[in-house]
Amino acid sequence: MKNQINLLPEDIPTKWYNVLTDIPQPLPPPKDPDDGPSRIESLPKLLIGECLKQEFCTERWVDIPEGLIELYLRAGRPRPLFRAEALERELQTPAQLYYKGEFFSPTGSHKVNTALAQAYYARQEGYERLTTETGAGQWGTALAYAASLVGLKCTIFWVRAVYNWKTSRRNFMRLLGAEVYPSPSDQTDVGRALFNKNPRHPGSLGIAISEGLEDSQKNPEAIYCLGSVLNHVLLHQTIIGLETKRQFEKIGTYPDIMTSCLGGGSNFGGFILPFVPDVVNGGKKVRFIAAQSKAAPNLQGEYRYDFADHAEITPLLKMYTLGHKVEMAPIKGDGLRYHGCSPIISSLRHLGFIETVAYPSDEKYVFDRARLFIQTEGYLPAPESAYSIACAIDEALKCKETGESKIIAFNISGHGFMDMVGYQEVLKL
Numbered sequence: 071m072k073n074q075i076n077l078l079p080e081d082i083p084t085k086w087y088n089v090l091t092d093i094p095q096p097l098p099p100p101k102d103p104d105d106g107p108s109r110i111e112s113l114p115k116l117l118i119g120e121c122l123k124q125e126f127c128t129e130r131w132v133d134i135p136e137g138l139i140e141l142y143l144r145a146g147r148p149r150p151l152f153r154a155e156a157l158e159r160e161l162q163t164p165a166q167l168y169y170k171g172e173f174f175s176p177t178g179s180h181k182v183n184t185a186l187a188q189a190y191y192a193r194q195e196g197y198e199r200l201t202t203e204t205g206a207g208q209w210g211t212a213l214a215y216a217a218s219l220v221g222l223k224c225t226i227f228w229v230r231a232v233y234n235w236k237t238s239r240r241n242f243m244r245l246l247g248a249e250v251y252p253s254p255s256d257q258t259d260v261g262r263a264l265f266n267k268n269p270r271h272p273g274s275l276g277i278a279i280s281e282g283l284e285d286s287q288k289n290p291e292a293i294y295c296l297g298s299v300l301n302h303v304l305l306h307q308t309i310i311g312l313e314t315k316r317q318f319e320k321i322g323t324y325p326d327i328m329t330s331c332l333g334g335g336s337n338f339g340g341f342i343l344p345f346v347p348d349v350v351n352g353g354k355k356v357r358f359i360a361a362q363s364k365a366a367p368n369l370q371g372e373y374r375y376d377f378a379d380h381a382e383i384t385p386l387l388k389m390y391t392l393g394h395k396v397e398m399a400p401i402k403g404d405g406l407r408y409h410g411c412s413p414i415i416s417s418l419r420h421l422g423f424i425e426t427v428a429y430p431s432d433e434k435y436v437f438d439r440a441r442l443f444i445q446t447e448g449y450l451p452a453p454e455s456a457y458s459i460a461c462a463i464d465e466a467l468k469c470k471e472t473g474e475s476k477i478i479a480f481n482i483s484g485h486g487f488m489d490m491v492g493y494q495e496v497l498k499l
């Protein structure tokens with residue numbers, strides 16, 4: 071039995087899968103709040119034209135442009151699917167464990183899959199510069215990389231509390247040619263108001279988003295990019311699940327359980343969505359489990375309309391949410407700390423297709439399980455991906471008790487080479 075299932079470069083998917091055509095109920099559309107200017111009417115100024123079109127796409131399959139396929143190949147796609155034989159032996163489980171290697175990403179995470187698409191379209195539409203925010207830093211690095219490859223400039227507003235200590239990632243973004251500002255910065259009105267009061271303001275994702283948006287709205291040569299939550303981002307990420315599905319087909323296997331970590335829902339969605347029509351229409355039974363942190367268990371919140379950002383610049387989205395003003399304690403897997411879950415995943419959860427588990431926010435439990443993975447399989451997962459591993463191991467241990475040999479697939483959304491401090495602090499290395 072080969073423990074690595076590979077696709078050839080010529081096997082790379084050439085279309086993304088749009089789940090909107092297969093969700094049993096139409097997705098509730100974005101809405102304007104009762105007060106203030108229309109957020110919906112301002113969307114064409116906020117988003118790349120092609121991405122906005124994809125947001126409401128009604129075709130089941132969407133062509134990936136040829137130039138973008140070239141970029142995906144350059145970034146090392148297709149990525150391998152591994153059978154975790156060593157981990158299975160260690161756990162003495164009858165279950166079969168498979169993991170998708172998104173950690174083979176040039177910047178460290180799956181976020182390059184949508185960053186490349188957004189940069190590609192922005193370039194096509196004549197923009198010269200991309201603006202964005204970043205929290206943990208993975209999205210900023212992915213966008214800096216994508217901008218650099220297609221020849222665009224990139225401006226990143228980075229939550230100051232994280233900017234200050236993640237020096238390797240900061241240097242990586244600058245090496246890629248991006249301008250990186252700690253947020254709140256002195257570059258925008260929103261930022262300056264806060265910065266002038268307190269130059270050491272720790273910042274927040276909400277403030278950084280507002281800075282990125284203001285920068286792009288005031289400068290017509292620039293356009294803002296978002297790294298998760300929205301339908302077009304999940305669409306781009308389906309390349310993960312489409313590859314995985316072909317890899318399972320190659321070995322004549324089909325998963326019983328699929329799990330991944332979930333912050334805004336883009337890697338989880340990208341991984342599972344191509345399997346969803348088989349379950350919704352095709353009579354297959356797959357348990358889809360989202361692995362979250364108790365610091366931000368958004369799928370256990372309320373299903374209602376809420377803003378996607380702190381400053382209420384975005385339209386209202388129907389999603390599972392903890393409330394857009396909620397304070398969430400920082401964690402090492404900070405990419406999972408977001409108040410709401412993507413409308414697509416929220417809708418599927420509402421219809422009963424998605425389970426969720428939330429792990430303790432001290433992260434000892436998940437990092438201990440990640441350590442087991444590192445010592446058997448040899449790859450260093452991102453702190454966020456440790457949650458996928460914890461959930462897969464939990465399910466494998468349940469199989470050990472029941473004697474069931476289930477097929478468990480999990481996605482490893484990134485590597486942790488730039489986040490060692492997290493492991494060091496929690497595991498006392």
Ligand SMILES: *Cc1c(COP(=O)(O)O)cnc(C)c1O
Binds near residue numbers: 331334337
């Ligand atoms: C950003 C990030 C996440 C969480 O975001 P999703 O949109 O939920 O996927 C998970 N893992 C890694 C490595 C990330 O960078």
